Amino acid sequence: MNLDSETKAVELPDDHGTELRLWLRLLTCTTLIEGEVRSRLREKFDVTLPRFDLMAQLDKVSDGMTLSDLSKRMMVSNGNVTGLVERLVESGHLDRRTSETDRRVQFIRLTKLGRAEFRKMATEHEKWIADVFGDLSPKDIRELMRLLAKAKGSAQRSAKARSA
């Protein structure tokens, strides 16, 4: 009887505990910060996080974006974006225009109102985030950025391998 291999098999049926703990910690951090941002957005601006996120994507460009672009960037489903855009057009923050060369395509832009309101929120938002990470040194931040970039690459590789 091979005691070594027996013991190993029982105690280390592949030790993936550290990765799991890492994932849970990552998730906890994100959930915590997301909840905080959500609360503050509601409290100070009476706006939901998804709407803020959508406007943030649109604020980056001047000439509009299609629904598909939005759903890819926000990493949510197409149908989801349809509904969000609908409500934001309704409230006067967004402007939708059908493409002249491809009638399936809708270009979405921030209205003047939408951009003005977003800019106000974004300024505050940036301060909140700075405060949230206030205990981290510049070096900590650089290191986190680097490691998260590596993690992102790894996760993309893993996701791609599955769907292939």
Place this chain on the structure above:
Amino acid sequence: MNLDSETKAVELPDDHGTELRLWLRLLTCTTLIEGEVRSRLREKFDVTLPRFDLMAQLDKVSDGMTLSDLSKRMMVSNGNVTGLVERLVESGHLDRRTSETDRRVQFIRLTKLGRAEFRKMATEHEKWIADVFGDLSPKDIRELMRLLAKAKGSAQRSAKARSA
């Protein structure tokens, strides 16, 4: 005229850009992994992520947990947990029992079926996560753990300061 202070004021109206980029990267990582886990859970086990998360909390304990405990640990609202538990009791995965000493309190446990199914899923889940972080060295993982712990502490401090 003081050129220095002028320039500074224009170019650095508080530079919080790095923190914001860090937050977006953190969020992207989490969203990416979460989406991957969600897909695989649905695909292989036909279960939703929230249900898996809830069962994961209950699997840690043998003698059950109250709804409040669950909502605190999962960092979601009370009403949310009520609905989730309801559906999982319905499907035979959970068991609810009213406390004898405090009739407001409900103790929730995994049924035999629930625990068996969860264990199967958890084994697979752990492998997925190990693969997701597969490109990271043990040292990378240790560093990420450390920095995320620091970030979590910082975020908690920030959240607490606001609500105070």
Place this chain on the structure above:
DNA sequence: GCCAATTGCTTGAAGTTTAAAGAAATTGCA
């Protein structure tokens, strides 16, 4: 013991989210 405050949970409304199916338009290829 009384009763205001607190705690545990549920409910209802509004919104977000996904997955899946489908409609409309365009593209590419034989």
Place this chain on the structure above:
DNA sequence: TGCAATTTCTTTAAACTTCAAGCAATTGGC
């Protein structure tokens, strides 16, 4: 050209989520 794939977007159903209001039970002064 013809028409099968593809792309873009919408729709639908079910589930998830939050917030706020509310109910019932318990607790902590007094």
